[in-house]
Amino acid sequence: MNETIESNTSSSANKTAAPCELDVVFETGIRQPKFGVDAKSHLDILSAFERVLSAKNISADPSKNAHYRTGWRSGEGSALAVLFPQTLIQLWGSLKIAVSHNLIIVMQAANTGLTEGSTPSGNNYDRPVVIINTRFLNALHIINEGAQAIGMPGATLYQLQSELIKINRAPHSVIGSSSLGASIVGGIANNSGGALVKRGPAYTELSVYAQIDKHGELILVNHLGIDLGNNPDAIIQTLSDGSFATQGLGQGQRKASDTLYQARVKDIDADTPSRFNADPRRLYESSGCAGKVAVFAVRVDTYPVAEKQASFYIGTNDPGDLYQLRRLLLSKLDDLPEMGEYMHRDMFDVAQKYGKDTFLSVLYLGTKRLPKMLSMKGAVDAYLNKKTWLPEYLSDRLLQGFSRLFPQHLPKRMLQYRQQYEHHLIMKLSGSSVAKGKTILQNYFDNKQSGGFFECTTTEANRAYLHRFAAAGAAIRYHTMHSKDVGDILALDIALKRNESDWVEIFSPDIEQHIEKKLYYGHFFCHVFHQDYILKKGANAHHVKKLMLAQLDQRGAKYPAEHNVGHLYKADDPLRDFYKELDPSNTFNPGIGKMDKNQRNCNCCL
Structure with missing residues (x-):
């Protein structure tokens, strides 16, 4: 040795x-x-x-x-x-x-x-x-x-x-x-x-x-x-x-x-x-x-952990407001925001209805039990899927139905903002940035009709963040519950340029024609977005994704932003080189990044 x-x-x-x-x-x-x-x-x-x-x-x-x-x-x-x-x-x-x-x-x-x-x-x-x-x-x-x-x-x-x-x-x-x-x-x-x-x-x-x-x-x-x-x-x-x-x-x-x-x-x-x-x-x-x-x-x-913290809920119908606020807050605050989570109104609605059971589970049972509960659900699903005489996605349908028995779970002011505004941002500030950030928000919206904000109570803040947390699973649940009427779900995870002003996506007609529903949410100050698309029945997901990625390339965006390439994205050349250097024989996790699955540098060839 x-x-x-x-x-x-x-x-x-x-x-x-x-x-x-x-x-x-x-x-x-x-x-x-x-x-x-x-x-x-x-x-x-x-x-x-x-x-x-x-x-x-x-x-x-x-x-x-x-x-x-x-x-x-x-x-x-x-x-x-x-x-x-x-x-x-x-x-x-x-x-x-x-x-x-x-x-x-x-x-x-x-x-x-x-x-x-x-x-x-x-x-x-x-x-x-x-x-x-x-x-x-x-x-x-x-x-x-x-x-x-x-x-x-x-x-x-x-x-x-x-x-x-x-x-x-x-x-x-x-x-x-x-x-x-x-x-x-x-x-x-x-x-x-x-x-x-x-x-x-x-x-x-x-x-x-x-x-x-x-x-x-x-x-x-x-x-x-x-x-x-x-x-x-x-x-x-x-x-x-x-x-x-x-x-x-x-x-x-x-x-x-x-x-x-x-x-x-x-x-x-x-x-x-x-x-x-x-x-x-x-x-x-x-x-x-x-x-x-x-x-x-x-x-x-x-x-x-910051001792002094405060959360603010921001709503607007003008995406330019959030662009300007992002620039103001990141450039003027000495202490960066702790969080800045974005949701579009359509995602708000889907999370409200189809993420409710996740929301309630965490609210009343805590996150400690959630991994075990999800593991149990996975085991139950694997068993039920073998029973061809049972309806598809039975556990999801039961959980969705059960969630309807509970009363409204979102705070009143959040629901009012949902009615008024298309774009939503929940932001947490800490330390000296609390007062300074609040002043920036007040000065910005003083003469604005397009949007507004309020400082959250502890309950409002906790429920707003939990609502945002439930969003990703809610998109999957929506697709599951409507599987007979819609096509595939296409999930992208993108990073926009830090100076990108036109951050709201606008598709060309050749892409738009294939989409049933667009669901946007993400980490706004980092300009990282999760974009879930429910495609229309019969749409070719591979073709639509290819068109979307080409448009993102033109915008100078990078993908994936934080979920890694897995088997869904093609790895860029620097990433491919990194993988090859780490694993020259292609023994560990071959095929990720759309790379070859076959062995390299095997002993018989050296």
């Missing part, structure tokens, strides 16, 4: 980060075989996994593991087995077996991705596929007196938020997928964004990960900035035990968050987006890896 202490170069496509003195890479001597896997050996492979994991932590029955082979919104594929390691040692052992048998590896945590990036896609792979689900590997360590945290691959954002709230700190993300059980590592691996304006994309240069090099050899990289041991097994054992220092930890010049993002957002005249998945600035090893390496641990910054 060879040990290599790194110099001033990095194994990542991003060459800017300086190493930490504790950086180390270990070779294992475990290599992919020269020849492919014979179907007759599948039982031998499963037996090998069983010796490491035990039979109860392996699901090889397609009828029982469909939930893990199916994407959150769309997509599914076949797999030899779904593995559920209970310890990091079992994860390491599973990787060794997968590499030594030349298997495709799909890493998966909560499976909350929206672009099919954490499941297989189809059945046209050249090697057997195993899914390694890491949700049980959820250890979490608060370090450096709460300023940072180390999360294992299954640790969730909600879990981190629950720990940090005890010390008046906050994680990178506190709304959206964080409430669905999304993992910390998943956010890092996909450069996930979020609602918090100051944070930027999830990012770190400090992690431990396993990689397969160009010779097909499994290696372990420790770039966590912590001395964990002098060989791979020792490192994995130390991480598993949590027997490492937690205070006074340095990190060299490596970063544990995107510390430059606030300056980017404030650069309101820039002719480029503030953040998007393929941004080469933020592709670094585990960050943006999209499952092209197996991440064991990440080290991330945490953030102080």
Whole structure:
């Protein structure tokens, strides 16, 4: 077993980060075989996994593991087995077996991705596929007196938020997928964004990960900035035990968050987006890896919670008002807004009706139970879908009907603004920006007939943010409930230029003719938008998407902005190069970004 202490170069496509003195890479001597896997050996492979994991932590029955082979919104594929390691040692052992048998590896945590990036896609792979689900590997360590945290691959954002709230700190993300059980590592691996304006994309240069090099050899990289041991097994054992220092930890010049993002957002005249998945600035090893390496641990910054906060609800019929307010607030406020969430009136209506059960579940049961409830719903759906005599989407129809039994759940002033205004923005300010921001709003709307604002009560603010949170699922529910009358649902995730004034989308007739309903919502100050389109019956979704993306290209927009390419978007050249450098043999998550699924650099060709 060879040990290599790194110099001033990095194994990542991003060459800017300086190493930490504790950086180390270990070779294992475990290599992919020269020849492919014979179907007759599948039982031998499963037996090998069983010796490491035990039979109860392996699901090889397609009828029982469909939930893990199916994407959150769309997509599914076949797999030899779904593995559920209970310890990091079992994860390491599973990787060794997968590499030594030349298997495709799909890493998966909560499976909350929206672009099919954490499941297989189809059945046209050249090697057997195993899914390694890491949700049980959820250890979490608060370090450096709460300023940072180390999360294992299954640790969730909600879990981190629950720990940090005890010390008046906050994680990178506190709304959206964080409430669905999304993992910390998943956010890092996909450069996930979020609602918090100051944070930027999830990012770190400090992690431990396993990689397969160009010779097909499994290696372990420790770039966590912590001395964990002098060989791979020792490192994995130390991480598993949590027997490492937690205070006074340095990190060299490596970063544990995107510390430059606030300056980017404030650069309101820039002719480029503030953040998007393929941004080469933020592709670094585990960050943006999209499952092209197996991440064991990440080290991330945490953030102080502002003591003084206030929320404002803004409505207008002139999109130019929101454009001007965005420029005023980002340029005049010393302390950036905490949040700025946009909803179009059509999305407001759909979320009000079709997101009501999600809204009520979180309101009365809390977000802690939501991931388990959604997992149970997925299992129930998988079972019911086998009963051909039952109506389609039975659980959704029951939940939708049940939600109608409850009274109106949205505050009166929000409903009044829905009647008056087409465009809605819920904004949270903190510290000195509360008074200054309120003054900016008052001065702007003093002589305006097109819009207005009000300062929210605590109840109004909580319900406004929860309403916005329910929007994404509501679009899917709407499509489900009207599936007989409409075509496909097409979901885009885009980043507009920071100086884009015409931010409201206007389609040409050749696109508009195919659309039944347009649903817009997003992170307004970052100029990142989620745009869900319900197509008309018979519309060709692939053709319509191609036309839409061509129009976005003309506008200088980037996509996807924060959900990553998965199997739905074509990766740009810099992103393709990054994936190839991380995974030269194309063993981890092949096919993402519309790339080739076949093996590269196999031993028989070297």
